[in-house]
Amino acid sequence: MSAPLVSLTDVSLRLGKNEVLQHINLQLYRQRITTLIGPNGAGKTCLAKLVLGLHRPSSGTLVRTPGLKIGYMPQRLRIDDSLPLTVDRFLWLADPVHLDERRAALERVGVAALQHEPVQQLSGGEWQRVLLARALLRKADLLVLDEPAQGVDVIGQNALYGLLAEVREEMGCGILLISHDLHLVMAATDEVICLQHHVCCSGTPEAVSRDPAFHDMFAGAQMPAPNLALYTHDHDHAHDLHGNVDGEHDHAHCEHHHHD
Helix, strand or coil: CCCCCEEEEEEEEEECCEEEEEEEEEEECCCCEEEEECCCCCCHHHHHHHHHCCCCCCEEEEEECCCCCEEEECCCCCCCCCCCCEHHHHHHHHCCCCHHHHHHHHHHCCCHHHCCCEHHHCCHHHHHHHHHHHHHCCCCCEEEEECCCCCCCHHHHHHHHHHHHHHHHHHCCEEEEEECCHHHHHHHCCEEEEECCCEEEEECCCCEECCHHHHHHHHHCCCCCCCCCEECCCCCCCECCCCCECCCCCCCCCCCCCCC
């Protein structure tokens, strides 16, 4: 296997007095989709910001391959309703490439007909595809997608995850997906990292088991447990009703809290 695009070794992140992430080991590779899963407030977006270079580790080592280009698809990007902004202009502002390249990116994600539409009129699924086109314009080595299926119906989610798999093959890029919902992500990923401020478990979708500790973590966060088995792992600690490791206090979060 080639060298990782990004490698985190024993990385911790402290924001103020709170240790948000603890002893994280993670490698992101070309042509691999890695999904970061966990309840709200688990530190998923903080970990993404480490990968993006928006945070620096408080301890541990983070190495990026030289010249790494990252395409980022944020969880939310709100555009003022009074701003006259078309999809094409939005893409141009993000990356002022030729019109043909912008059109090709929209065609690749299936929304070429929206090129001259106001961004404020897009549906949730259309907006996510436009954001993906924006990331593709960078011809990135690594795509970082924060909750890409948020606000998209089940059919749209299936199509979006299928599109990501195709993009991964065509571009040879790595993909880091951030999610809190296993239902559809499981079939679309090569590796899952389960996060609750630290890595609780990791593995491939084929390494599924019925570990109740993982279900308990989601139940403690007042979210429905996934209707899928869980990854085999050694779980040598317990989480309290708030999803924290017993004996620890609440942490500062990078995520915006939201509920399905």
